[in-house]
Amino acid sequence: MTGTTPPAIACQHVWQVFGPNARKALDAALQRTGGDARAAAAQLREQGLIPAVQDATFEVGKGELFVIMGLSGSGKSTIIRCISQLLDATAGEIALDGENIVGASKQRLTQLRREKMGMVFQHFGLFPHMTVAENVAYPLRVQGVAKARRRERAQEVISLVGLEGREDAFPRELSGGQRQRVGIARSLAVNPDIWFLDEPFSALDPLIRRQLQDEFLKIQANLKKSIVFITHDIAEALKLADRIAIMRDGRIVQIGTPADIVLRPADDYVREFSRDVAKGAHARVRSVMRPVSDLPPGPDDPGLRPDMTLDEALAHCMELYQPVPVHDDSGAVIGAVNPVDLAAALQVESE
CATH class of the missing domain: 3.90.1280.20 (CBS domain Like)
Structure with missing residues (x-):
């Protein structure tokens, strides 16, 4: 990204290493290898550590829909948890709108999650004893927003995701696609600047999944959020993304537009992903x-x-x-x- 306005998200040399004394082991490995990330990761594995994310550097522009994709175990879900600080990155810098949040206080991170970030995960996580409207309004309740305003805002986002008339239904009375719409609406209730979605449609059947992808694109066209979207599905990535980052074994192997990925794959791994894609x-x-x-x-x-x-x-x-x-x-x-x-x-x- 270029220009004077900072990107919505900027990650610089982010590592996530699992295991005892991970930071010390990473520093030593990088020093021994002269900063060679692949060689350092190999040394960490030899020590029984897991370099789940390796030297990840990328930016997400304002209003950009940035998809991170890869197979299971590639590190894509781990990196989204580092950005949202649900996991403390082992090393590197993570900035949101120019603010480095690595090492931020718990109070500041709580504030950011409540006011700046929206999150949607594969499993809906709805409160079974709450109605649709109550589930959607819950983040506003945590913020201390007045009840009337909570209900008004909940109705706005319920309408946005196409669930009018289901405000008083309970999760058990909804289909899987409807429950996922509730999760999306709840994440939008606080009107976040940055939206994280971790395989939100992967548990749904293909028809409902395609319908929700279409609805998601309509919502994004209207709201222009800065989005990090995780998927393992190349067709979904190509349909949704402004740009795509493909991960393999903790490394980002290519970042590019859908056309870049399809027409100019960086290596055989990326080429295999897009081999059966209808390029045209x-x-x-x-x-x-x-x-x-x-x-x-x-x-x-x-x-x-x-x-x-x-x-x-x-x-x-x-x-x-x-x-x-x-x-x-x-x-x-x-x-x-x-x-x-x-x-x-x-x-x-x-x-």
Whole structure:
């Protein structure tokens, strides 16, 4: 991220090592290896320690939906717990809106969790003796918000997640998808700046999962929260993310847009993740766009936009052979695309 405004989240060289005297062992391993993170992690394993997160460095911009994905045991859930300080990171810096929260007091962390962070986990964690409205309003109750205002705000977010009419139902009377909507609404009740979601849809059946993904995107389009979303599902990551970080054995192996992951995988591990992905459904025109200067005189104009998928763009360019313009939302020409590049991007094969 660039600019004068600090990112919503900034992690610098974050480690999470499990085992006795982890910080001392990590410092010694880094010193012996000259700061080589892979070599240091190998030494820690030889000592019986578990380097669950290794030297993680990344930023999440304001309003960005940042997905962290990987297989079970890759460290993706551990890193979200470090950022939210549910776990004390062994080493590194974690800043929220420019404030380094590593070593922050318990009182400050409690304040941040109540006022700045929203969290949704795979297991709903609803209070069975409370109604939907009472569950959603509970974080406001903890803050000491007046009852009338709690009910008003709960109704706002219940409507946002599509549960109108179920305010007085109990969790046992709801489907799994409805209970997860309650969890999402509860996390939004305090209007957090930063939203953490740890595999929130993975326990749901595929149809309900797709429906909630669509609803989630609508909510994000409206609220523009800064989000860290954890998943093990490449299709879910590609559908939701502005950018994706892929983790393997505690390391981040690639960070990029969905088009980067699909069209330019960093290694065989990432390539295997995206091997069965329909590239044309996820990569966008902007990923193959050229400068305006590449346009020939009097080009054909099929009406391309930078956020079109490659499949959509090709459908507009089937009989065209020269570069064509790409327009922004105002209609201004911002670049050029050669139909040959669209086709070539879809034919990328693993080496």
